[in-house]
Amino acid sequence: MQYRRFGKTNLNLSVFSLGTMRYLSDVEIAHQTIEKSLSLGINHLETARGYGQSEEYLGTAIKSGLSVPRSQLYITTKIPPCVDADTMERLIDESLQRLNLDYLDCLGIHGLNTRQHLEWVEAKNGCMQAVYKAVDDGRVKHIGFSTHGSLEIILAAINTDLFEFVNLHYYYFFQRHNSAIDAAIEKDMGVFIISPADKGGRLYTPPDKLKELCQPFTPLELNYRFLLSDPRITTLSVGAATPEELIAPLEVADHVGELRLEEIKVFENLENQQNQVLGTDKCSQCYACLPCPENINIPEVLRLRNLAVAYDMNDYGKYRYGMFENAGHWFPGMKGNRCTECGDCLPKCPENLDIPALLQDTHERLNGKAGRRLWG
Structure with a gap:
């Protein structure tokens, strides 16, 4: 496993992060998946209050005890933008309680997708006041945002200077957000690419024609290499629901150099x-x-x-x-x-x-x- 600096957060993250959206129904399998990811060198776990029972499952694993000390593990949760500080204060505390944590390494504003969302986070007495308070008292260490919004919204959010990292959709088959990555790097923000296997093309079940065209590589391997060869990108999410689903993606976790001629x-x-x-x-x-x-x-x-x-x-x-x-x-x-x-x-x-x-x-x-x- 290779590690990269996550922009101005100065966290040293594994180039793959465990995304936990697919923890659907079994807390024990969730715990096994987390432990397997840690054994393979992943040091960043990412969840969200909107991911079903994901926060609770991760919190149960934390309470049971993990094989990696808390000081060597980075945990992100995401909370949607809201109108007022009181609501955000309550949501932050609920997430910490579910996760059995005293603090979050990273809090992402989840789904900063519209102009209205941007207005909420820029409002003088809006939800970010609760986030700043959580930073001041140590409940949150670093602030970023995730987005499914247009390039224009993403660039506007980056240019607010409110955030230390961004979670983006960007893949070989979708390069529209290339300029957003450039803008983030200019601000020394960490860049986290979300869902490269699924939103990147459902590359875990590629059609025969695509498999043929990608020989001698797999489509998924090529997409990972396209992303990992880009030094602007810190980390990619791998949304494993079982320990076995971690194996294939992490076979390329050490291959982060420039693209080879082949x-x-x-x-x-x-x-x-x-x-x-x-x-x-x-x-x-x-x-x-x-x-x-x-x-x-x-x-x-x-x-x-x-x-x-x-x-x-x-x-x-x-x-x-x-x-x-x-x-x-x-x-x-x-x-x-x-x-x-x-x-x-x-x-x-x-x-x-x-x-x-x-x-x-x-x-x-x-x-x-x-x-x-x-x-x-």
Whole structure:
């Protein structure tokens, strides 16, 4: 296991962090998974009050005694933004009680996704006053935020100078937030990449075509290497629900150097495949088409189409497409069939894509059962 400085927090975190969102029903398996992660060198455990019983399960493990001393272990929980300091004060204390902790190494404002959330954390007498109080009295050591918001919201949050770290979505198949990482590094913030296996493409169950294109590597291994080779990134979450699920990801925990020639060649092959298969229908993700009058997240819809057409990533596409209209501010936007063919987007597109036709095609390909977030 390799370790990196987590920005201005100066914490030295393992390059993989144990995310605990998938602790669904068994406290004993949760405890075993935590212990296995510690034995493999992970020193950062991350949870949230919104992850079902995750805080309680982690708290039970802490109370039972862990194999690593508390002073060598870093624990993060996340609490959503709220309007007032009193609510935040209560939520912080509840999380500490559930976790059986006197203090949190890191507190993340969870889901800073909208302009309103940003207003809440910037308000003079808002929820951050309780966070600052917790820092002053030692209940919280460091403050950051997690986000599923737009790039504009993320950059605005970084530029508030309120935070020491950021939890971001950023992967080989989704590089939109590259400039947010640059902005965070300019502020000496720690960068924590969330859900690289799942949101990064459901790469633990890749389609045959993608597996073929990635040979001699696995798609998951390549995504991890893409991220670990980037010195701007401190740590990646691994959301293991059992001890066994830790093994494959952590096989690359020591491979943090620059991409090797063989890996670069595979990434070039993936890019060539997308260009050849999609041809003039490829959306290059410039985002110039927004805003859409019908509130369709056109670039994200067409990104999912790119992946489905080029790499047969249909299961991933259906999983993410099904979140539209079902996950609120965590995954905003309407589905492609809401397009009225108003033509507003057409002159904005530098690639002259037939966006209405592509939206309809995406809907026909990927519209399955409605999705939702695992936890609210």
